[in-house]
Amino acid sequence: MRFNFHVPTAVHFGIGVVKDLGKTVAPYGKKALLVYGGSSIKRNGVYDDVTASLKEAGIEWFELPGVEPNPKWNTVDKGWKICKENGVDYVIAAGGGSCVDCSKAIAAATAYDSSVLDLMRSHTPILKALPVFVVLTLAATGSEMDGGAVITDTINMEKGGVFGPALNPTVSFLDPSYTYTVPKHQTAAGTADIFAHTIENYFDTAKDTYFVDGVAESILRTCVKYGPIAVEDPTNEEARANLMWASPWAINGLIGCGRNEGWSLHPIQHPIGAWYDNTHGDGLAIIMPHWMRRVLNEDTLFKFVQYGVNVFGIDPALDPHEIAEKAIACTEDFLFNKLGIPRTLSEIGVDDKHLDEIAESAARGLARGFVPLTKEDVLEILKKAL
Amino acid sequence: MRFNFHVPTAVHFGIGVVKDLGKTVAPYGKKALLVYGGSSIKRNGVYDDVTASLKEAGIEWFELPGVEPNPKWNTVDKGWKICKENGVDYVIAAGGGSCVDCSKAIAAATAYDSSVLDLMRSHTPILKALPVFVVLTLAATGSEMDGGAVITDTINMEKGGVFGPALNPTVSFLDPSYTYTVPKHQTAAGTADIFAHTIENYFDTAKDTYFVDGVAESILRTCVKYGPIAVEDPTNEEARANLMWASPWAINGLIGCGRNEGWSLHPIQHPIGAWYDNTHGDGLAIIMPHWMRRVLNEDTLFKFVQYGVNVFGIDPALDPHEIAEKAIACTEDFLFNKLGIPRTLSEIGVDDKHLDEIAESAARGLARGFVPLTKEDVLEILKKAL
Numbered sequence: 001m002r003f004n005f006h007v008p009t010a011v012h013f014g015i016g017v018v019k020d021l022g023k024t025v026a027p028y029g030k031k032a033l034l035v036y037g038g039s040s041i042k043r044n045g046v047y048d049d050v051t052a053s054l055k056e057a058g059i060e061w062f063e064l065p066g067v068e069p070n071p072k073w074n075t076v077d078k079g080w081k082i083c084k085e086n087g088v089d090y091v092i093a094a095g096g097g098s099c100v101d102c103s104k105a106i107a108a109a110t111a112y113d114s115s116v117l118d119l120m121r122s123h124t125p126i127l128k129a130l131p132v133f134v135v136l137t138l139a140a141t142g143s144e145m146d147g148g149a150v151i152t153d154t155i156n157m158e159k160g161g162v163f164g165p166a167l168n169p170t171v172s173f174l175d176p177s178y179t180y181t182v183p184k185h186q187t188a189a190g191t192a193d194i195f196a197h198t199i200e201n202y203f204d205t206a207k208d209t210y211f212v213d214g215v216a217e218s219i220l221r222t223c224v225k226y227g228p229i230a231v232e233d234p235t236n237e238e239a240r241a242n243l244m245w246a247s248p249w250a251i252n253g254l255i256g257c258g259r260n261e262g263w264s265l266h267p268i269q270h271p272i273g274a275w276y277d278n279t280h281g282d283g284l285a286i287i288m289p290h291w292m293r294r295v296l297n298e299d300t301l302f303k304f305v306q307y308g309v310n311v312f313g314i315d316p317a318l319d320p321h322e323i324a325e326k327a328i329a330c331t332e333d334f335l336f337n338k339l340g341i342p343r344t345l346s347e348i349g350v351d352d353k354h355l356d357e358i359a360e361s362a363a364r365g366l367a368r369g370f371v372p373l374t375k376e377d378v379l380e381i382l383k384k385a386l
Numbered sequence: 387m388r389f390n391f392h393v394p395t396a397v398h399f400g401i402g403v404v405k406d407l408g409k410t411v412a413p414y415g416k417k418a419l420l421v422y423g424g425s426s427i428k429r430n431g432v433y434d435d436v437t438a439s440l441k442e443a444g445i446e447w448f449e450l451p452g453v454e455p456n457p458k459w460n461t462v463d464k465g466w467k468i469c470k471e472n473g474v475d476y477v478i479a480a481g482g483g484s485c486v487d488c489s490k491a492i493a494a495a496t497a498y499d500s501s502v503l504d505l506m507r508s509h510t511p512i513l514k515a516l517p518v519f520v521v522l523t524l525a526a527t528g529s530e531m532d533g534g535a536v537i538t539d540t541i542n543m544e545k546g547g548v549f550g551p552a553l554n555p556t557v558s559f560l561d562p563s564y565t566y567t568v569p570k571h572q573t574a575a576g577t578a579d580i581f582a583h584t585i586e587n588y589f590d591t592a593k594d595t596y597f598v599d600g601v602a603e604s605i606l607r608t609c610v611k612y613g614p615i616a617v618e619d620p621t622n623e624e625a626r627a628n629l630m631w632a633s634p635w636a637i638n639g640l641i642g643c644g645r646n647e648g649w650s651l652h653p654i655q656h657p658i659g660a661w662y663d664n665t666h667g668d669g670l671a672i673i674m675p676h677w678m679r680r681v682l683n684e685d686t687l688f689k690f691v692q693y694g695v696n697v698f699g700i701d702p703a704l705d706p707h708e709i710a711e712k713a714i715a716c717t718e719d720f721l722f723n724k725l726g727i728p729r730t731l732s733e734i735g736v737d738d739k740h741l742d743e744i745a746e747s748a749a750r751g752l753a754r755g756f757v758p759l760t761k762e763d764v765l766e767i768l769k770k771a772l
Contacts, residue, residue: 008396
């Protein structure tokens with residue numbers, strides 16, 4: 001077991017924490033760039049809370065609204081230019097993962113004085129960036145507590161990104177009541193995203209990761225228990241709070257400690273997202289059971305058994321193959337019946353026109369994995385998922 | 387649910403990581419204070435690894451050897467004077483929790499230019515300190531990843547300490563092979579310490595902490611599974627690595643997120659330790675089942691049931707009272723049979739001469755708790771534990 005772990009982000013968690021935003025950012029300078037997506041933060045009061053706190057602390061801010069769900073490189077460059085022209089001291093993201101990723105990429109582009117496309121393509125590890133503060137409105141990507149930002153390269157039709165220690169947000173404000181107005185399908189997709197991050201860490205060939213496996217199982221059970229409650233009862237504080245706090249731990253490194261392999265679902269969903277701009281969590285959920293059936297074999301059976309018993313409470317006395325089959329069926333029941341996510345890629349607008357490019361791109365990320373997959377393997381998964 | 391979480395410490399984990407110590411500390415300055423305990427680090431090669439790495443990076447170091455198991459305020463002040471007189475840039479702890487705590491307190495005393503006794507007695511939150519680096523040799527206190535240091539005030543015969551965000555170590559080096567030479571009884575006591583930190587967080591009146599409860603249960607199961615293996619088979623890497631990585635998570639704040647109450651066992655063990663200088667983990671283990679029986683009632687039953695089912699795999703179909711009794715019996719079996727910790731305070735040198743002072747001091751910390759306890763309650767627990 002060998003790893004580095006470092007999550008310097010401070011988290012302020014609870015209803016009402018954003019009223020301290022202004023005084024928290026003030027020591028870092030007087031000029032902010034406020035990054036957000038559509039009009040939802042203006043409807044649900046988040047924008048008013050954020051700007052009231054900034055005003056009270058005498059912070060001047062510029063705005064970059066309109067960040068799209070899968071943020072594009074040219075949106076990042078727009079933000080970079082605002083920072084440059086106005087001597088902005090730090091970036092404040094008010095939104096979900098796309099907004100956070102866009103803000104981090106702007107912070108890096110500004111520090112490197114470089115288009116994000118060049119940073120992405122050169123795979124520069126990001127060692128400097130403006131400070132980033134996060135006001136989160138969706139439990140999903142975990143970007144509020146990690147050092148990565150996923151950005152779409154619309155020229156190469158690929159999702160890439162920037163990664164490095166300087167991208168960890170300085171402070172993230174997590175108010176579970178800010179997620180009360182997230183629509184049902186976004187709540188479901190966000191939960192699927194948390195679940196997928198955890199699955200991709202958990203399904204690994206390492207057999208000595210007992211402690212962090214237990215942490216991963218707690219995240220998975222949290223999704224299974226509270227995802228459907230949050231979908232049905234959007235203002236349930238207990239459900240929203242547990243999902244919001246479990247989310248960053250699925251991706252901030254802890255449950256990946258000591259593992260051998262790379263991820264298996266994101267490499268497939270990322271090119272789908274680049275071509276079809278679909279909801280990220282939907283794509284991950286739809287692929288997941290097909291991927292599971294493809295990688296289940298005598299060598300990987302142990303992990304499916306552990307998963308079935310510890311996450312879904314399947315009787316450990318059953319035959320291991322039966323446990324594995326039941327575990328995949330429970331996964332489908334959770335994602336498609338309980339969360340209500342569509343079962344097929346066709347339903348989310350994916351057609352068969354770019355399967356080859358998607359499989360080609362995905363296979364580059366799957367040469368190492370829980371079970372290494374070729375382009376043909378991915379094509380098979382994609383066709384079943386269509 | 388409302389909390390702040392912030393653990394800025396970077397962790398380098400794995401066999402051989404200490405060879406990077408010198409180049410990791412070098413950017414922080416050229417003068418170190420190296421703090422350690424007895425001669426064990428000279429026998430087991432840790433001292434040689436540390437000093438070889440410092441030499442290679444051209445670091446000059448001063449030494450404070452002889453830190454005692456429950457470090458005393460005057461040992462801290464000795465270190466503070468060395469730092470002051472020599473313009474030391476940072477402190478390196480090479481040892482277990484006592485050594486780490488002593489180093490943190492030295493780092494604070496130097497930054498405040500003040501005896502640690504004054505910092506302790508004034509309850510100053512520690513906002514500045516020299517950087518602290520840790521080379522850990524024992525999985526127990528979790529001090530390698532938190533912002534506290536427990537120090538004995540031999541004048542008032544109390545364990546107190548210094549606490550604050552500046553006390554989080556900058557980088558902690560966790561090499562599980564460094565714990566291979568820890569004697570059986572220290573391995574057992576260290577595991578009991580990790581277990582006790584987790585129990586004290588977990589037994590709480592909050593009922594909406596599902597995610598972090600699952601993390602706590604993973605730490606508890608890790609202690610139950612690997613503690614006895616490490617005692618019997620000291621060079622078992624899987625056991626040592628899981629214990630070493632679970633340990634800081636018992637105390638760094640994560641499993642305490644969203645809880646209502648203060649801790650219940652440390653307030654009793656601390657005055658015992660101040661009077662009798664016993665092994666910390668032994669005292670915690672001996673008190674634990676007596677404390678559990680004292681606080682088990684109709685209101686707290688739910689937590690004992692959850693504990694019994696999720697940590698020891700007790701059949702959830704049994705009567706809840708039976709589950710609770712079995713859970714306490716499993717706890718005793720784990721601590722006293724499997725780990726081999728003595729069952730009574732008498733066996734670890736505690737007599738009945740200071741019970742009154744101990745109970746008086748403990749009760750001050752137990753007015754708020756899972757079940758609030760008075761001086762008389764503590765006396766009853768102590769008499770049963772003798």
